[in-house]
Amino acid sequence: xxxxxxxxxxxxxxxxxxxxxxxxxxxxxxxxxxxxxxxxxxxxxxxxxxxxxxxxxxxxxxxxxxxxxxxxxxxxxxxxxxxxxxxxxxxxxxxxxxxxxxxxxxxxxxxxxxxxxxxxxxxxxxxxxxxxxxxxxxxxxxxxxxxxxxxxxxxxxxxxxxxxxxxxxxxxxxxxxxxxxxxxxxxxxxxxxxxxxxxxxxxxxxxxxxxxxxxxxxxxxxxxxxxxxxxxxxxxxxxxxxxxxxxxxxxxxxxxxxxxxxxxxxxxxxxxxxxxxxxxxxxxxxxxxxxxxxxxxxxxxxxxxxxxxxxxxxxxxxxxxxxxxxxxx
Numbered sequence: 001x002x003x004x005x006x007x008x009x010x011x012x013x014x015x016x017x018x019x020x021x022x023x024x025x026x027x028x029x030x031x032x033x034x035x036x037x038x039x040x041x042x043x044x045x046x047x048x049x050x051x052x053x054x055x056x057x058x059x060x061x062x063x064x065x066x067x068x069x070x071x072x073x074x075x076x077x078x079x080x081x082x083x084x085x086x087x088x089x090x091x092x093x094x095x096x097x098x099x100x101x102x103x104x105x106x107x108x109x110x111x112x113x114x115x116x117x118x119x120x121x122x123x124x125x126x127x128x129x130x131x132x133x134x135x136x137x138x139x140x141x142x143x144x145x146x147x148x149x150x151x152x153x154x155x156x157x158x159x160x161x162x163x164x165x166x167x168x169x170x171x172x173x174x175x176x177x178x179x180x181x182x183x184x185x186x187x188x189x190x191x192x193x194x195x196x197x198x199x200x201x202x203x204x205x206x207x208x209x210x211x212x213x214x215x216x217x218x219x220x221x222x223x224x225x226x227x228x229x230x231x232x233x234x235x236x237x238x239x240x241x242x243x244x245x246x247x248x249x250x251x252x253x254x255x256x257x258x259x260x261x262x263x264x265x266x267x268x269x270x271x272x273x274x275x276x277x278x279x280x281x282x283x284x285x286x287x288x289x290x291x292x293x294x295x296x297x298x299x300x301x302x303x304x305x306x307x308x309x310x311x312x313x314x315x316x317x318x319x320x321x322x323x324x325x326x327x328x329x
Contacts, residue, residue, distance in 0.1 A: 036073055041080050043073065051076060114286045118279045123271045131270050132263045139261050142213045146254040147228045148186040148205035149220075150177075151197040153246040169194060170240050170247040177237060177249060185235045185253045196246075206253060224250055231255070 030037065033045035049057075051072060057063050063072065091097055132139065152170045154163055173194035180188060186204030187195070195201040210218060215225045221243035231238075231252040238250040263270075 036077060038077050038080050039084060041084065043076050043080070048073070048076070114283060117282055117286075121275055121278050121282075123274045125267075127274060128267050128270045129263060131274065132266065136260065139266055141259050141261060142211050143258040144209045144211040144256050145228050145231065145252055147207055147210050147224070148191065148251045148253050149197065149200065149207055149224055150187055150191050150195040150205055150249040151221075151246050152194070152248075153196050156245075166247055167240075170249065174240055174249055177251075182235070185251070187249075187251060205251070212258075221245060221248065224248055228252060232257075 030042045031044040031046075034042040035045060035048055036043040052063050055062075055072065063069055086092060150170070150173050152166045152173070154166045158166075173190060176190045176194070177187060180190065186206050188204050191201045191203075191205035195205055197205070197207075200207045207220060207224075210220075210225055210228050212229055215222075215229065218225050223241045223243040227238050227241060227248075227250045231250075232255050234252055234254055236252045238248075241248040241250065
């Protein structure tokens with residue numbers, strides 16, 4: 001698909017360039033060094049040499065033979081004939097063609113007048129340091145904790161007998177945890193024996209890292225996240241916790257306190273951010289300056305009268321509730 005779009009774009013550019021050249025040449029006398037003419041449109045030596053260069057004419061052996069030059073000339077004449085045929089068919093006046101021409105002209109103007117100004121921009125180390133100091137809190141890494149848990153699930157509709165069985169089992173697990181060696185920071189084989197959390201029970205109950213920020217994104221029971229985030233000592237273990245969907249024991253495997261990222265680690269991103277903001281500022285100034293050079297009139301009434309093409313946006317907000325009959329106000 002990309003190749004097809006590229007081919008179409010190339011054809012449009014070729015037609016647009018040929019159309020422009022044809023318009024220029026038809027209004028001027030033939031050049032002294034013209035090589036060929038087709039229906040009043042000339043191929044001059046300058047144009048021919050430029051096309052040779054564009055097609056790799058500087059490679060050894062390229063365009064040394066007359067046949068090679070004739071092939072290139074045939075290509076130029078074909079393009080001019082196609083452009084003339086397109087003009088005769090009115091294609092140069094179609095909206096799609098005019099839009100393509102406008103895009104070419106706008107891109108060319110921007111590349112020559114805006115991009116050089118943006119490419120000249122430089123960001124100093126002092127500017128990076130200033131941004132880093134101003135936004136130091138944003139660049140800090142929040143504290144996080146590697147956590148292990150034992151879970152005994154309790155269904156919402158569990159009977160009192162099932163609830164008591166779960167309490168007995170979590171109590172047994174808690175007692176087994178107390179017997180673990182001090183150098184064991186997770187739940188080791190106790191998790192495999194007691195926990196019904198299938199993802200972690202074979203990994204000593206380890207469920208990964210939990211950060212202090214945006215805790216709502218974790219899929220674990222809130223009591224697990226909240227309890228873990230109060231711990232700071234590796235091996236620290238909670239008591240028996242009652243969650244929304246079961247009973248838990250939580251243990252801190254590893255704690256990493258909040259830290260500041262050094263400026264050297266962030267310098268590239270800060271520099272890109274500064275450049276992005278300045279590019280945008282220069283582009284806005286460029287747009288305002290360009291528009292100010294031309295007289296502009298806007299018929300606001302005509303703008304307002306244009307009907308939308310699609311339906312209105314959906315409003316998913318619920319309407320206010322209707323008060324019940326006879327309710328107090």
